Amino acid sequence: MRRAILLFVLLMCIAVGLSDDSETEILLDFKKTLSNAGALENWNKDVSPCNGNNANWNGLLCKANVLNGLQLESMGLSGTINFDSLSKLPTLRSVSFMNNNFDGPIPSNINKIRALRTLYLANNNFSGEIPGDAFKGMNQMRRVYLGNNGLTGKIPNSLATLSKLVDLQLQNNKFEGEIPNFKQKDLIANFANNKLEGPIPSVLSDETASFFAGNNLCGKPLNNCPASKKKSIPKVPIIVASVGALALAVIVITLLLFHRRNRRKTSKVERLGSTKSQKKETKYNYDNRKEIGLPKQTADNYKKTEQTGKLHFVRNGTERFELQDLLRASAEVLGSGSFGSSYKAILLSGPAMVVKRYKQMSNVGKEDFYEHMRKLGSLSHPNLLPFVAFYYKKEEKLLITDFAENGSLASHLHGNLKPNQPGLDWPTRLRIIKGVGKGLNYLYKAFPSLALPHGHLKSSNVLLDETFVPLLSDYALVPVINKEHAYQFMVAYKSPELAQNNRLTRKTDVWCLGILILEMLTGKFPANYLKQGKGGNADLASWVNSVVREEWTGEVFDKDMKGTANGQGEMLKLLKIGMCCCEWNVEKRWDLKEALEKINELKERNSEEDHSSYASDDIYSSRGLTDDEFTFSVNG
Known part of the structure; x- marks a missing residue:
């Protein structure tokens, strides 16, 4: 018996050793079937794929020294x-090959990785059934x-x-037949x-209509499906049919009269009850408004559902409260933004928190x-803007963050400034x-x-602390925001690439950064946020481009931006x-x-070298602008 146990332990140790050693070999074997794999040149058998939560090899996702994603x-x-x-990697949970050049049929052996949670093959050239x-x-x-x-x-x-599927993206293919x-x-x-037809399954009736466009589908959220032809009724003797119809009519009339009489009585009772209920509710509202700081509807909503959960703190070192x-x-x-209402709550113990209600997080x-949420809380x-805690309900959530003393950048750029309150100067905007x-x-x-x-x-969503240090807010919420709401309200979904080919990339946030830069320098609100795609004359980037191509004038920069006398060259950069x-x-x-x-590389003031040479920098010449245009801009 003892020898058997020792043999079992030895075999287990050998198995574990083989598993650890073979992960590298499995990945290198997988790499051999890829073409144009220059981006994976650091996949080296002499270096382990993972190092704690970091990956030594490009394209790997690691956690606690374990590979869990490609x-x-x-x-x-x-x-x-x-x-x-890949099926030989037991800890693999996520694979993504989006935005590549794979073609031919989808691999038929995907289901060999039974524990896989996410599969991203979008934006390739796959074909076939x-x-x-x-x-x-x-x-x-x-x-x-x-x-x-x-x-x-x-x-x-x-x-x-x-059963656990929550997100399925099949758009812009050639699928046909009915939706399962x-x-x-x-x-x-x-x-x-696609080329789909027939009724939309009832479980999808609350989806946005655009998710079914470009097909021959019917039913909610699209138009109703055509009524199907009624089956022919078998012929019966005329006398039997007449007697049956007469009996049915008598029954229906009797039920209608009975229902009408009862309805009169019920309506009278309901009217009396409603009056009493309204009086009682009015008193209830008045009393409870004194107890709570948040609006009555918000507070009651969470009071009644305390049993569903409590505040979950996700940041260490934060004072706990109930x-x-x-x-x-x-x-x-x-204020009330595209995600929901925001409140500043000052606790009895002193600290001020911001509470935001989100109703579009049920996907x-x-x-x-x-x-x-735990991932967001771990960011530092x-x-x-530090994320402190959250409260979970299926219908809506509360997210709690720190409070920023100087409000949002938008309020300083577009709000009504107080008398004698200066606008943000150039050095401050550059630091922001x-x-x-x-x-x-x-x-x-x-x-x-x-x-x-x-x-x-x-x-x-750029907040400013007491020293005007910028704090990003509402970040990394795309995974939990309902897709329909994201398409309608989130800034990234107003980008040109979404309007062109319904694609978002890692450069989409860069587009948002570019619009923010133009907004800060010009002081103009980017009206292109109000709708998807290119906004014509309302598009801030288009307006700046038009000014550049016609002539450079001081009007391009915000008149409230002070401290620009020695920094116009850097501003132009x-x-x-x-x-x-x-x-x-x-x-x-x-x-x-x-x-x-x-x-x-930018500075608050122009240097002599910058003043004389910035116009000919290669990074700008690609815009098709001449040195004369740059010089004119600097000279005003």
Whole structure:
């Protein structure tokens, strides 16, 4: 018996050793089936793939020294995705090959990775049909992105069997036939621009109509389906039919008379009860308004549902308080944005908190929401507004953050300044944009798998502390915001690339940064945020471009921006950086690294060298502007 136990332990040790040693070999074997894999040149057998939560190899996602994801996006890869090799990695939970050049049919052995949770194959050149059982048994799968390919045939029925599926993107393919009978209640699915027909499953009736456009579908949220032809009624003897019809009529009339008499009595009782109820409710509202700081409706809503949860703190070192402390705190309405209302709550113990209500966060389950909130709470950077705690309800959430003393950048750019209150001067605006860049760069590193690390970067989401240090807010919420709401309100979804080909990239946040730069320098509100796509004359970038091409005048810069006498050359550099960041063509648009390098080179004052040579810098000459135009701008 003892020898058997020792043998078992020895075999287990050998198995563990083989597993640890073979992960590198498995990945290198997988790499062999890829073409144009220059981006993976640091996949080296002499270096372990993971180092704690960091990856030593490009495109890997690691946690606690364990590989749990591949993110090989936008690398120009082609060839074959070898899921046979990947199935040998037991801890793999997420794979993404979006924005590459893979073609041919979708690999038929995807379901060998049974524990996979997310599969992103969108924006490639895949074609052909997908077998109906391609996803059979993948019971942990939550997100499948196959959009923007050339896939044909029917949508695999096995997708409808995935009980945990919450996000399905199949738009811009050539799928045909009917939509499978999905039953997942929390599913967000996009079927736009295929060749589908027939009724939309009832579980998807609350989706946005645009997710079904470009097909031949019917039913909510689109037009009703045509009424089906009634089956012919078998002929019966005329006498039997007449007697049956007469009896039915007598029964119906009797029921109607009975119902009408009862309804009169009920209505009278209801009217009396309603009057008493209204009086009672009026007194209740008056009494409770004295108790709580947050608006009556908000406070009561959470009082009645205390049993559903409590405040969850996600940041260490924060003073703890209860939900009731928050509800009873002295409150001030800060505003109502695209996500929800915001309140400043001053607790009895002293600190001021900001409470924001979010009603458009029901597209993910409780487990995923908690996980993402904990991730946000773990972030720490001088240019991020600290995230403190949250309260979870399925219908809406409360997110609690620190309070920023100087309000938002938008209020300083577009609000009514107090008498004798100066506008933001050039040195302050430069420091703000540098801080914004640092905060955005941190988000890019913290969320390497998100296409939109911020997603909602605009002047009202740049807050300023007591020394005017910028703090980014409403960041990294794309994974938990309902897609329909995101498309309608979030800044990143107003980008040119979404209007052009319904795609978002890692350069989309850079476009938002570019618009923010132009807004800060010109003092003009970017009206292109009010609708998707290019806004014509209302497009801030287009307006700046038109001024550049006609002539440079002092009118391009905000008249409230003081301290510009010795900094106009640097201001002009920043203006052109902004133009390169919001380039309409994504391929020509700068990436974040290039933009931040140029921003960090800027100074508050012109140097002699800068004053004489900045106009001929190669990074600006690509805009088609001449030295004469630059010189005219500097001279005013």
